[in-house]
Amino acid sequence: xxxxxxxxxxxxxxxxxxxxxxxxxxxxxxxxxxxxxxxxxxxxxxxxxxxxxxxxxxxxxxxxxxxxxxxxxxxxxxxxxxxxxxxxxxxxxxxxxxxxxxxxxxxxxx
Amino acid sequence: xxxxxxxxxxxxxxxxxxxxxxxxxxxxxxxxxxxxxxxxxxxxxxxxxxxxxxxxxxxxxxxxxxxxxxxxxxxxxxxxxxxxxxxxxxxxxxxxxxxxxxxxxxxxxxxxx
Numbered sequence: 444x445x446x447x448x449x450x451x452x453x454x455x456x457x458x459x460x461x462x463x464x465x466x467x468x469x470x471x472x473x474x475x476x477x478x479x480x481x482x483x484x485x486x487x488x489x490x491x492x493x494x495x496x497x498x499x500x501x502x503x504x505x506x507x508x509x510x511x512x513x514x515x516x517x518x519x520x521x522x523x524x525x526x527x528x529x530x531x532x533x534x535x536x537x538x539x540x541x542x543x544x545x546x547x548x549x550x551x552x553x
Numbered sequence: 554x555x556x557x558x559x560x561x562x563x564x565x566x567x568x569x570x571x572x573x574x575x576x577x578x579x580x581x582x583x584x585x586x587x588x589x590x591x592x593x594x595x596x597x598x599x600x601x602x603x604x605x606x607x608x609x610x611x612x613x614x615x616x617x618x619x620x621x622x623x624x625x626x627x628x629x630x631x632x633x634x635x636x637x638x639x640x641x642x643x644x645x646x647x648x649x650x651x652x653x654x655x656x657x658x659x660x661x662x663x664x665x666x
Contacts, residue, residue: 473652484642485659486596529596539584539609539651540598 447532449544456551462517464547466530469511473535477504477515480527480546489515489528520551555579559645559658566635566665574630574661576645585628586646586655587620589613596644602628603651635665 446469456462466475477489490497490504492513497504501520506513517524527548531541558577566572578585587599600610602620617633628647632639642662648655 476655478657483659484590484662486644486657488654488656491654531596533652539586539601539603540611541586541588541596541655542598543588543596545595 447530447542447544449530449547451547452545453548454550456520456549458521458551458553460520460551462515462520462524462549462551464515464528464530464549466513466515466544467511468513468532468542471535472511472532474533475506475513476531476533476541477513478529478531480529482526486529517549520549522551522553525550555656557645557647557656557658559643559661561661562659563662564664566663568637568665569634572632572635572663574632574643574645574663576628576630576647576658577626578628578645578647579656580626582647582649582656584608584648584651585620585622586648587630588644588646588657589641590644590660591638591641599630599643601651632663635663637665639663640665 448467450465474493476491479487492506501518503516527546529546531543560575585602588596590596598611600614601608619631621629642660644660645658646655
């Protein structure tokens with residue numbers, strides 16, 4: 444059974460700070476997703492990656508397959524980045540489902 | 554930009570009643586999913602659907618649940634006899650292939666009273 448763990452659970456930062464959110468998983472995966480959930484509840488896909496690193500604007504996602512670990516970084520954080528960030532893993536072996544972490548609640552203060 | 558749309562955004566229903574949650578996936582996508590999130594908990598997989606049949610389902614997806622693609626655009630989740638514990642946010646998602654990015658709708662908040 445694939446377990447997806449995130450840390451920290453809650454994170455408060457000052458505007459402009461560099462943010463790192465971590466995700467680890469217990470079994471081999473075919474892909475890892477980073478998602479953003481706003482207070483209204485809607486989920487937005489940020490990245491899907493299976494190796495290396497991806498960058499979109501101020502967001503960077505990395506994954507280390509051997510260590511079963513991924514990180515989401517936010518550079519020059521802004522109050523509008525405040526949201527819950529969730530990692531979700533798709534297990535190897537043909538399963539189509541995503542297994543979600545509990546999420547990291549990020550609050551960026553002005 | 555194409556998006557997954559869900560209706561209604563909020564549904565309140567009496568215990569024991571049937572509800573149908575509706576989703577319009579992205580038009581060229583082939584794989585469709587339902588997930589749910591009970592308040593304060595993780596998002597959980599319910600079911601995946603491809604080629605007009607269920608391809609995978611979780612233990613949560615018991616006989617009270619069913620999914621259907623009644624026409625070329627809608628994808629529905631029916632809960633036959635709702636229970637209090639069915640209260641949750643239900644998310645629809647779609648992807649072009651199983652190993653491509655999944656796009657999520659804004660969710661339907663179901664409240665069973």
